[in-house]
Amino acid sequence: MRRILSQPIKFIAPLLLLVSIWSFGQDTIPAPILVDSIVVDSVVIDTIVIRRTVDKIYSPRKDVNLNIPNINFNKTKTLQEGFQRFRVPSFWEKENSFGINVSEVAFVNWNAGGDNAVSGLGFLKFARKYKFSHFQWDNNLELRYGLNAQDGRKLRKTEDVIRLSSNLGFRKDTISNWFYSVQLNFNTQFSNGYKYPDRDTPISRFMAPGYLLFGAGTSFITKDQKFNLYLSPLTQKSTFVLDQDLADNGAFGVNEAILDADGNVITPGENHLLEIGILITNNFNYNIADNIELKSRLNLYTDYIKSFGNIDVDWELNLNMKVNKFISTSLGTQMIYDDDILFDVVKNDNGTILNPGIPKIQFKQILAVGILYGF
Numbered sequence: 001m002r003r004i005l006s007q008p009i010k011f012i013a014p015l016l017l018l019v020s021i022w023s024f025g026q027d028t029i030p031a032p033i034l035v036d037s038i039v040v041d042s043v044v045i046d047t048i049v050i051r052r053t054v055d056k057i058y059s060p061r062k063d064v065n066l067n068i069p070n071i072n073f074n075k076t077k078t079l080q081e082g083f084q085r086f087r088v089p090s091f092w093e094k095e096n097s098f099g100i101n102v103s104e105v106a107f108v109n110w111n112a113g114g115d116n117a118v119s120g121l122g123f124l125k126f127a128r129k130y131k132f133s134h135f136q137w138d139n140n141l142e143l144r145y146g147l148n149a150q151d152g153r154k155l156r157k158t159e160d161v162i163r164l165s166s167n168l169g170f171r172k173d174t175i176s177n178w179f180y181s182v183q184l185n186f187n188t189q190f191s192n193g194y195k196y197p198d199r200d201t202p203i204s205r206f207m208a209p210g211y212l213l214f215g216a217g218t219s220f221i222t223k224d225q226k227f228n229l230y231l232s233p234l235t236q237k238s239t240f241v242l243d244q245d246l247a248d249n250g251a252f253g254v255n256e257a258i259l260d261a262d263g264n265v266i267t268p269g270e271n272h273l274l275e276i277g278i279l280i281t282n283n284f285n286y287n288i289a290d291n292i293e294l295k296s297r298l299n300l301y302t303d304y305i306k307s308f309g310n311i312d313v314d315w316e317l318n319l320n321m322k323v324n325k326f327i328s329t330s331l332g333t334q335m336i337y338d339d340d341i342l343f344d345v346v347k348n349d350n351g352t353i354l355n356p357g358i359p360k361i362q363f364k365q366i367l368a369v370g371i372l373y374g375f
Contacts, residue, residue: 095127101146101330101370121146121159121368129225136169136179136221138228145190156196159366160189167230169219181219183230183281185299187211188240208243209252213301215279226285235279237301239340240272247271253340256353263349273340277303291322313337328372336362 101121107114123144130137146159164186169179188211193204215235221228241247241254247269250256258267280300287293299314318332342357 091130091132093127093129093131095125095374097125097372097374099123099328099370099372101368103368115151117148117150119146119148119158121366121370133174134171136167136171138165138167138225140165153197154199157191157193160191160193162186162188162190167219167228169221177220177222179219179221180216181230181232182216183214183219183232183235183279185211185213185281202243202246203251205243205246208241208246210240210242212238212240213279214238217279228281228283230279230281232279235277235301237275237277237279237303238272239275241269242271244268244271250353275303275306277301277308293320293322294318295320307339310339311337312339322372326371326373327369329369330366332366334362334364 099122101123103119104117105114106116121144123142125143126141128139140163142161142163144159144161146157148156148158150156165184167181167183169181171177171179188207188209189204190206192202194201195203213235215232217230217232217234219228219230239252239254241252246252247254248257248265250269252273254273255270257265257269260266278301280298282296282298284296284298285293295318297314297316299312301312302308302310314334314336316332316334318330321329321331323329337359339359341359341362343360344355345353345357346355347353
């Protein structure tokens with residue numbers, strides 16, 4: 001009986017040993033320990049595996065020259081421009097330009113007739129523009145003067161302009177094109193003006209008239225600054241007539257002198273006229289082609305008290321055609337209407353005005369070819 005039972009035990013004992021070894025060999029990491037429903041891993045892994053990357057062996061070609069190259073500076077060029085120190089960036093933009101336009105006509109045995117003539121026009125322009133963050137300040141000064149010489153007569157003035165403008169703007173953010181603005185404009189002339197051929201009685205002088213406009217409003221300025229629209233509901237316009245003879249005659253809208261029966265001055269004419277009104281200005285530049293630019297400058301003003309709704313107009317339109325860096329051609333027009341400037345005034349011998357005259361549209365056209373230089 002014992003012999004019969006000992007036979008199966010010989011086979012079962014090795015089988016149980018194999019099963020136990022196989023079951024414990026599947027996972028040598030014991031089960032995690034639970035402490036208050038929190039799994040705590042009691043096994044600390046302290047083994048670090050480091051694998052070495054096998055570098056690829058580079059075998060150079062047999063025809064490669066591994067000798068150290070010779071360094072040669074024979075083809076090295078010297079520095080063409082001098083060393084320039086670092087400069088702090090400026091937020092100012094400047095423009096300076098000077099030009100002379102000349103036109104001439106000459107006749108020799110010309111059957112149709114004509115007089116030899118030479119005309120010249122010189123101009124200067126200075127512009128200073130400051131732009132940073134929410135502020136923008138534009139300043140422009142233009143000076144122009146022209147003369148005409150013709151056989152058989154004296155020099156005559158063809159152009160006379162002194163114009164200064166300044167616009168200071170502030171905007172709430174750098175995205176908007178609308179600015180809160182304060183603007184100043186000033187216009188006058190250099191020398192006396194005459195109604196040719198009369199050279200004895202000037203009809204205008206330096207600061208007679210002189211116009212000063214100062215006000216506040218809003219401006220719309222594009223990022224390229226080629227379009228500028230200024231709207232001011234409150235602008236002061238001052239007209240200066242510093243020549244007393246013109247002031248006594250009531251030129252350019254100032255109160256004229258009070259005369260007695262013999263024409264003697266009792267109360268001299270005023271030299272200053274003050275008006276309050278609305279001002280609209282627009283400056284527009286448009287590039288028609290690479291070397292052709294159209295410029296427009298428009299001023300509209302109406303007075304609240306004296307003649308509200310009667311608009312003073314000053315519109316200048318110029319077409320500039322650039323031949324090369326120094327030679328340019330310009331075609332310009334200017335139209336002015338001001339009800340304070342009267343024409344066809346009729347007076348008697350005592351100076352009493354019989355007909356006060358009427359305002360008229362003033363028009364000027366210029367075609368010139370000349371030299372333009374920027375500096």
